[in-house]
Amino acid sequence: MNPMNRAVLALAVLAFPALVLSGCNQTQTATDIHSLKVPDTFSYSTTQDVTVKVSVADVDGNPSGGTQVTVGDTDNELVPGNVLLRGITDNQGNFEQVLRVPARVTGLRVQASIMGISNREDVPIANGEASVAFGPGQ
Secondary structure (H helix, E strand, O other), X not given: OOHHHHXXXXXXXHHHHXXXXXXXXXOOOOOOHHHXXXXXXXXXXXXXXXXXXXXXXXXXXXXXXXXXXXXXXXXXXXXXXXXXXXXXOOOOOEEEEEXXXXXXXXEEEEEEEEOOEEEEEEEEOEOOEEEEEEOOOO
């Protein structure tokens, strides 16, 4: 090894610990958690539970049991991969289930389908619930 390379290597060996140690000498002060000003309306939740309620009636206003219900968020179409929930209405034409969604979601896209006929509506989430009724006079 030539003398110049030895000098560079020796300098690097001596300087490296100094560089490492200089980064460790920073003083950090803790923040008193009681001094933080967090608005009363702030929610630490990252998810929310939403009760999805759907009622379906046929053209005569009778309950439509056996209707397929598909639920997604309003940012995406109801295609595979974007569907959050599927179910079937009961004999009274009702479907109800709790769904956990990200806290940022403010509305759900609900579709009711039977015998090739579909109705779809974007429903806002209010007080932990998203409700929609499909059918005449609904």
